Amino acid sequence: xxxxxxSRAFTLMESGPVVLVTTHDGKQHNIMTISWTMVxxxxxxxxxxxxxxxxxFAALRKNRECVIAIPTVDMLDQVVGIGTCSGADTDKFARFxxxxxxxxxxxxxxxxxxxxxxxxxxxxIVRKHNIVVLEAVAAYVDPARKEKRTVHAVGDGxxxxxxxxMDRRKMMASKVPDGL
Amino acid sequence: xxxxxxSRAFTLMESGPVVLVTTHDGKQHNIMTISWTMVxxxxxxxxxxxxxxxxxFAALRKNRECVIAIPTVDMLDQVVGIGTCSGADTDKFARFxxxxxxxxxxxxxxxxxxxxxxxxxxxxIVRKHNIVVLEAVAAYVDPARKEKRTVHAVGDGxxxxxxxxMDRRKMMASKVPDGL
Numbered sequence: 001x002x003x004x005x006x007s008r009a010f011t012l013m014e015s016g017p018v019v020l021v022t023t024h025d026g027k028q029h030n031i032m033t034i035s036w037t038m039v040x041x042x043x044x045x046x047x048x049x050x051x052x053x054x055x056x057f058a059a060l061r062k063n064r065e066c067v068i069a070i071p072t073v074d075m076l077d078q079v080v081g082i083g084t085c086s087g088a089d090t091d092k093f094a095r096f097x098x099x100x101x102x103x104x105x106x107x108x109x110x111x112x113x114x115x116x117x118x119x120x121x122x123x124x125i126v127r128k129h130n131i132v133v134l135e136a137v138a139a140y141v142d143p144a145r146k147e148k149r150t151v152h153a154v155g156d157g158x159x160x161x162x163x164x165x166m167d168r169r170k171m172m173a174s175k176v177p178d179g180l
Numbered sequence: 181x182x183x184x185x186x187s188r189a190f191t192l193m194e195s196g197p198v199v200l201v202t203t204h205d206g207k208q209h210n211i212m213t214i215s216w217t218m219v220x221x222x223x224x225x226x227x228x229x230x231x232x233x234x235x236x237f238a239a240l241r242k243n244r245e246c247v248i249a250i251p252t253v254d255m256l257d258q259v260v261g262i263g264t265c266s267g268a269d270t271d272k273f274a275r276f277x278x279x280x281x282x283x284x285x286x287x288x289x290x291x292x293x294x295x296x297x298x299x300x301x302x303x304x305i306v307r308k309h310n311i312v313v314l315e316a317v318a319a320y321v322d323p324a325r326k327e328k329r330t331v332h333a334v335g336d337g338x339x340x341x342x343x344x345x346m347d348r349r350k351m352m353a354s355k356v357p358d359g360l
Contacts, residue, residue, distance in 0.1 A: 008336075014215055015332035015340050016196015035194055038218035039335065040229050040309060047227065047311065049220050073346075080351045126306055129220060131227065133309055149343070152195035152332065155219065156188075156360040157352035160195050163329070163343025166253075171260045172337035180336040 001101075001110065001117065001140035008180060009044040009139040012070055012116045013037060017150030018079055018159070020069040020114065021048065022100070024107040025059035029100050031092045031111070032056040033083030035153035037068075042177045044136030045123065051130040055087040060132060064122035065106035068134070069114040072147045073161045079151070105137045115148060116141045181281075181290065181297065181320035188360060189224040189319040192250055192296045193217060197330030198259055198339070200249040200294065201228065202280070204287040205239035209280050211272045211291070212236040213263030215333035217248075222357045224316030225303065231310040235267040240312060244302035245286035248314070249294040252327045253341045259331070285317045295328060296321045 004012075013019070018035045036049035046068070050057050060066055071079050078096045085092070093100050093109075100109030103119045110117040120134040149162040169176070184192075193199070198215045216229035226248070230237050240246055251259050258276045265272070273280050273289075280289030283299045290297040300314040329342040349356070 011335040014335035036219045036221075038227060038229060038311075039216045040311075041216075042335070047218060047229075047309070049218060049227075076346060076348065077351070080348045084351060084354055124309065126309070126311070129227070129304065129306070129311075129313055131218075131220075131306070131309075131311065151346070152342075154345075155191040155194035155222075155356075157347065157349030157356045159346045159348060161343040161346060162332075163341040165334075166256060166331070166339045166341060167337065168256065168260045168339060169337030171257070171264060175264055176335075176337045 001142050004139040004141050006044045009136040010039045014039045018153050022067045022108045023056045023059035029109050030056045030087035031082050046134045047131050049130050066120050067108045068118040069111035070116040072115050073149045073151050074147045181322050184319040184321050186224045189316040190219045194219045198333050202247045202288045203236045203239035209289050210236045210267035211262050226314045228312050229310050246300050247288045248298040249291040250296040252295050253329045253331050254327050
């Protein structure tokens with residue numbers, strides 16, 4: 001995995017892909033599938049929606065760190081599988097044949113098989129709305145990966161795969177930060 | 181436009197499309213382009229990131245209502261145009277040849293040309309993070325529309341168009357609310 005400038009990390013998240021969020025609770029790793037995410041600015045800050053209903057939430061609240069790993073369409077069955085079982089009784093890395101990799105800053109693991117990984121610190125938890133605010137502290141992409149298409153959950157059990165790209169950089173020049 | 185059950189409204193937003201958000205400030209309509217959105221639960225609640233930097237924010241804060249309109253790929257140049265000029269000096273409905281339609285609940289207009297529209301009330305504004313929490317109060321889709329592909333902003337001036345759909349309803353049955 002190649003390190004990515006933090007100022008570009010939001011471009012991994014802005015299109016709204018389903019992501020995997022890893023935590024480490026002091027004893028073991030866990031992974032949850034999250035579709036409810038939001039970029040908060042042209043900064044490496046993100047929001048995710050989670051709460052007590054996710055086993056990972058306890059580790060997220062206690063250790064205040066996680067990794068957002070971005071899977072691609074070839075991993076969809078793993079992504080759905082991870083989202084439909086619980087870390088309370090399942091070692092999800094073992095069950096779904098994923099490889100944890102130690103990051104540079106946080107104890108939660110990167111996922112080797114993913115297209116991109118973002119190490120994050122918890123900045124704030126807005127309990128009233130179950131919103132967790134994260135700040136990226138390191139980001140990586142796997143430039144060798146051929147499959148780059150992410151998937152977007154519709155919410156009814158169906159998913160939309162990335163299609164063609166359209167370039168509006170010229171029209172957007174006044175709004176996009178320099179260097180992107 | 182055909183009314184959509186409120187319990188399904190989140191499925192219009194969960195995949196993370198770029199949306200148009202309309203407001204009415206008591207005198208005139210306005211529209212902003214927003215890519216930073218998040219579903220908050222299997223309820224018709226959403227979060228959007230916005231603040232003083234958007235002219236629409238004053239109306240949103242004052243009147244505590246808006247419409248989220250979901251455009252499709254054939255509207256991309258309008259979407260980008262709306263996002264790169266200001267309602268402070270532009271009548272965006274006129275400039276971008278869009279038709280405001282009165283909704284049932286809020287004063288902010290639906291956009292006739294969009295695939296779907298969601299009338300929303302502001303539930304809360306989390307100023308610290310520029311997060312506005314919305315509750316849907318009515319939702320509509322245009323079943324006659326042929327083009328249904330939405331677009332997802334990457335954040336660098338490029339966009340990803342919806343590609344193929346994949347069905348994982350059976351695997352997801354334990355997680356998806358009944359009736360979806």
